[in-house]
Amino acid sequence: QKEVEQDPGPLSVPEGAIVSLNCTYSNSAFQYFMWYRQYSRKGPELLMYTYSSGNKEDGRFTAQVDKSSKYISLFIRDSQPSDSATYLCAMSDNYGQNFVFGPGTRLSVLP
């Protein structure tokens, strides 16, 4: 079993849809949870991060962490074609000794 699992997609949605992107993980020591967005032919850029469980909102983006289920989510409201990218989850323990990326989900938002 991989340490972090993520559906690779591709996921295609119409403009304006609510998008849900998810990761599951197996290491209960993970405390920091991040979402990166990677446009084609570019490096990943940090979108959001959360510490431990709970929700965090930033504009149209909401990150959710459920440590009891070892499950994290990124919700995108009112999705736009400019949101078309690969989204990678990443997580780390408190000491940064174990920093792991998910394989990424490719999202296409169709106009």
Place this chain on the structure above:
Amino acid sequence: DVKVTQSSRYLVKRTGEKVFLECVQDMDHENMFWYRQDPGLGLRLIYFSYDVKMKEKGDIPEGYSVSREKKERFSLILESASTNQTSMYLCASSPGLWGYTFGSGTRLTVV
């Protein structure tokens, strides 16, 4: 904004060549990383460095070496390039244990 600059966007090298990939960051970050990214496998850590002249092996160091003579510069060296090293190579830097800033990547093809 932190900038992480990778010297080449595309490289084509022959099997057996020694290959140098250069990375420079401009925000005085302590930590620098080299990843490779392959479809279906996600980001895999090759080497990282927490300080000048310091290096630590990541998950897949075989066939690679690194050099960090100055804080801002982290070089990845393929001692004798092979076709299975054809990949996207991403450099990143961070001030702490997470929150990486990535470069735009170097797409290396070994023929």
